[in-house]
Amino acid sequence: xxxxxxxxxxxxxxxxxxxxxxxxxxxxxxxxxxxxxxxxxxxxxxxxxxxxxxxxxxxxxxxxxxxxxxxxxxxxxxxxxxxxxxxxxxx
Numbered sequence: 001x002x003x004x005x006x007x008x009x010x011x012x013x014x015x016x017x018x019x020x021x022x023x024x025x026x027x028x029x030x031x032x033x034x035x036x037x038x039x040x041x042x043x044x045x046x047x048x049x050x051x052x053x054x055x056x057x058x059x060x061x062x063x064x065x066x067x068x069x070x071x072x073x074x075x076x077x078x079x080x081x082x083x084x085x086x087x088x089x090x091x
Contacts, residue, residue: 022045
């Protein structure tokens with residue numbers, strides 16, 4: 001299982017990196033007008049991560065805290081991905 005676990009670990013690592021890029025670009029979009037490349041990259045990261053996050057979001061909707069919404073589904077998927085990555089690399 002060593003090679004398979006390592007390969008799957010790298011796939012999960014890539015997913016985590018895409019989620020981090022999504023997070024940063026979402027913040028950039030909230031700050032104001034973002035450049036075209038950032039908008040295109042943001043859309044790409046959403047297309048790559050939303051199939052995993054959307055089912056979780058149906059069960060765990062965003063929480064409103066004052067004027068902002070906290071996406072607990074994103075946070076949960078991110079934490080679970082980190083845990084899965086650690087498990088896969090330890091196999």
